[in-house]
Amino acid sequence: MKRILFVFTLLFSFHILSAQESDRKKLEEFLSKQQDITYERIETYKGGPLQYKLQIKQPLDWSDTHTGYFNQQVILTHTGFDRPMLMETQGYGMYDVKNELQQILNSNDLNIEHRYFGTSIPDSSIFNWKYLTLYNAAHDLHHINTIFKKIYGKKWISTGISKGGQTTIYYRYFFPEDVDVSVPYVAPINYSLEDSRIYSFLNSVGSETCRKKIKDFQLFMLKNEKEALKYVQAYSDIKGLTYNYLGSLGKAFEYTVLEYPFSFWQWGYSCDSIPQSNEVAKGVDYLIKAVDISFFSDQEIKQYAPHYYQAALEMGYYGYDISPFKNYLNYFTENPLATFPPKEAGKITYSPKLTKKLEKWLDTQGTNFIYIYGELDTWSATKVIPSLKTNSIKLELPGANHASARIANMDQVMRNQLSDSLYQWIGIRPNYSLLN
Template identity: 35%
Template sequence: MRTKVLPSLLCAGLITATGLLAASPAVAAVAAEPAARASSDASAAAAGIREKLERFPGLTVVSVADKGGFPFFTLTLDQPVDHRDPGSGTFQQRFTLWHKTETAPVVHYTGGYGLSSGTREITTLLGANQVSVEHRYFNTSRPAADIDWDDLNVWQQASDEHAIVQALKSIYRAKWLGTGASKGGMTQVYHERFYPEDLDAVVAYVAPNDANNRDDSVYERFFKTVGTAECRTALDAVQREMLVRRGAMLPRFEATSKEQGLTFKYLGSADRAFEFSVLDQVWNFWQSGTYTDCPAVPDVSRASDDELYKWSLDHGLSIYSDQGNGAEGSGPYYRQAASQLGWADLKFKHLRDVRNYPDIYQPNSVLPADMRTSYDGRVIKDVDRWVATRGERMMFVYGQNDPWSAEQFKPSKHDSHLYVAPNTNHGALISKLTPAERARAEATVKRWAGQ
């Protein structure tokens, strides 16, 4: 408690002192001079970087804003739809640049989906510049028409990022570290595999590695060991009871969907969508929840229909609809899962006698017909082997209670590392490691950055 009170008191004292100084015009004028000078210097720096950026062919400065006293650029770069055939057409890929100084390290980040520019953990740790890239074919980073979904693959995205890095390296000559979480972490690993000279190191968080899509036994073991036996039993009972009471749950599911304007053309019916959503319920509970949520799991022998449905809706029953899974939503991710990334095809033994659609739990089920495809895992297997044998300066951070963290990359012996944050979910960070491991991981990241 004291550690929280003291800083607030100090802050209050500083605010009071500042108010007293401001009462004096002479003191206020003196205080304003450094601030004005700093603002002028920042404006000059922004103008200088903008001039350098605009020299690159195909690069457009969309806007410049202020973030924490530093210029924040929103940019686009013309990219080939097919890097093996540059004449086949182009699209504009969005990315941002948070500029601190040309001599600072650069953190190269992608969330793996649409544009996300939130400050990353290692950006703060290193006081780094940050480049954030929108994944190809998500949101506006796509051709205006006639999308060939075969061009949405891990090599093409790695080539997109390679073009951005090569363009900016003429300005930023310090160390470059790639980072991302979940699909973003996977994306940075693929970038490193295909263009290992671009980045000096990679820090990937909760990055799944489904190198063998036919073998999902690791996920089965995860759901037999995560949390406590009591919690696992209660969650399985809730999941099963949702399907046992399908007659009561489905009308509630349809009412919720109607309220939210959701439809189920891709999945085929509300009943199919309901079953798909129930199958994902326990996974979602552990992905975003924690073991501390276990005591709230309802007792199905006592819970009413309304209580069971309400709790499920608040704890993992995510509704898969046309609105969320088409080309404008998460559809590009499911297309990648269906074609290259793979998916967890769980057995659900405790649900076999209450399921109506035994083959529904796979990514093609939620996609429109023109985005469905067949799986080819050769590239992902190649990446898996490369990381384990030849990857250098790669760090993987996983969450102990995160289903996505069950199937992991295996780092090589070439200055590469793997950490598991205890009792954490899909939000695992270096800062959530044990104190000793956090100190080692942060020291390694700083060493990779030349600090």
Template identity: 30%
Template sequence: MRTKRISALVCAGFMAGTAVLAGSVSATAQTGAPARAAAADRAEDIRERLESLPGMKVTSVKDVDGYPLYSLTYRQPVDHDAPGAGTFTQRLTLWHKATDKPTVLYTGGYTLASNTTALTKLIDANQVSVEHRYFEESRPSGAAGDDWSKMTVEQEAADEHRITRALRTIEKGKWLGTGASKGGMTATYHERFYPKDLDAVVAFVAPNDANNKDDSGYERFFKTVGTRACRDALNAVQREMLVRRDALLPQFEADAKAEGQTFEETLGTADRAYEFAVLDQVWNFWQSGTAADCATVPDAKKATDEELYGWSKKHGFSVYQDEDLGTHGTGPYYRQAATQLGWADLTFKHLKGVRHYPDIYQPNSVLPAAMRGTYSNKAIAGVDHWVKTKGERMMFVYGQNDPWSAEKFTPSHRDSHRYVVPGANHGASIAKLPAKQQAEAVATIKRWADVK
């Protein structure tokens, strides 16, 4: 399941792909970039050009590392198939260096990201960052904001298509899309539905649940990741957390009360929330941790209640609560997972006999009733086929020990590539690849961006 500060049902979005590629920032960026690209092509001229775009508004401008960062809103149709049926404003930013430099289109897949990506630094690019529709301030007002049927991968791809088309009238260099986790998925969907918008896509740890009924890839991952001893120890702790439910649930309830956590609108009860958090433990351990953390796993049978609960709280026990799961939290992600993106419906065979809620591990469980939906894999299966057969200039980077990387995109042979970072978790990046593969990936990206 993940997200909880990047737990299981959700993807990280901003965890991966943001590390600087060691030694790969261009020489131009390091030497002052000729009068900061002639005062960033004159910041006021760029502002005027932005404000001349229909539907675009500059809300603020500030200096970031010597270049202007424009905070923007853009008027979008709520439904691109019926553009006259209402609009909303989508948040984005433009970090502008020069009109002839490449531009990186970055989507975190959630709220508006504030970081500069490794890809931007690598090719010394402008960067456009986009907030995903229905997250935070990029949500329609009134009844339209409660119509979750318009939160689809196709609608978001259309949002980004309009943004790209508008801003390419200003930024004339190559355009590369990127994102990590859900952001990598979003960049891939954009490329599939509008393949002429971007010159290339670099997606980090982007899950690809093309067949939600087949979770064999995830099951295989948890049978093979790390060592047998570590897997057995983690499974034993997870089981013991449920075996000792009666002893540990009061501590869970006390912690929830102290931290202002409630469960009535989503999971329903503290007992259900406790079980859900336990089910997520092992996934989160590998998502955010490394094999080195295996040494910290306690002996499940010998550990005291305090030791078992205390270790779990620090290693993957992530609480899903009403306060984080509504319309202004991570709820929009779970809505997408429930209707299009899919989820890992693990069997948890080692937990047989100690689960109270056998059907709880799915995204609708953590959603308010009004946000729940019915799943269809039509769009995602179509994207998967297109990437395999028709995608061009696409790069996917995954982590060997990342559960989200268990079901991957398979790129075509059309100048496209896939790399798996040995031992890496959901923070896999090009900087962590073996030297030869890193050099290959960097050279490919620079060729795509038309930079030295």
């Protein structure tokens, strides 16, 4: 009996490897014929999916291709030509972790780095901030979709997390027929540079007791700013952080204190963890763990410059309500914005035109969306609420934050909703047992 099982296992493994070799030849022949693609194979474990690192040639400006081209990084994971294709729309640089939907659908995957992030940056000779628009980013994705639909003819799904989820939503607005289903995770859609829904959320989330503890801690930090800066300076020196963009360490510190409630709820900190002592050193230590002041350093502001540029130009963002703290702030007399766009980009004028069009489109034509949010995540303040004019659904996980609002943490009722919608729209039911 053992011998029979061994032979069966051996034959089955041979069949799998033979099928994979056939797919490899077909896929690499296809990739070799694409003028806009260069590729290299990524070694995976024996019997694992085929994987390739791609460089895809994209116009800098889709409305004028004479401006030049850049290479966009994409990682292709192939499980089978009979499987659906998942487009992962990153909002930043490449985040190469196996996606939940890729797992439960056993899908192929195109993991797409956002233009102007990571390695997908134009050469300095043609670099210009003005081409970093949602119009161009969506057209990048459409170009990739058009290429691979020649060989992957099954159902297509797009997904992304946070800013990647925003990218998923905007992509679908510009090209509603490219994919069959869109599943954005924790994706805010902001309607102004200082979206006031953030303030309403922070003034009502959680318990009144917890909100008071948060505010009291902020006041304690600001009242003891002079002493706190000694510890913050020492930390900054160790980390090699500078604050020339903002102008001073003190201003960065006050930004950090104002950011604290946003980050507290976004990342799910416990109210019990808020320091109750009058020791400034312990307060600074806790604050830096909750909202690392490096977030406001030259180093990180530069790292996220493309993100801030997009927010300041057309995606919108949030600000800080200073009304409870005016008597203790040295650098602010009105609500500051949380955007720090690159100064070399010149004056940036925010336009709400695109988001207004998007809002109307989502309400009237935004079908086949599954929006995933966390109840306590600050970004849920600007969540999309599906209109009854569409068939789209919102799955909001109770008690979840920006990092925990995931399919893995859904209860069975919510998973059934997700499963039923996917089956209705693409004829596929997810296999949740495949979740890592």
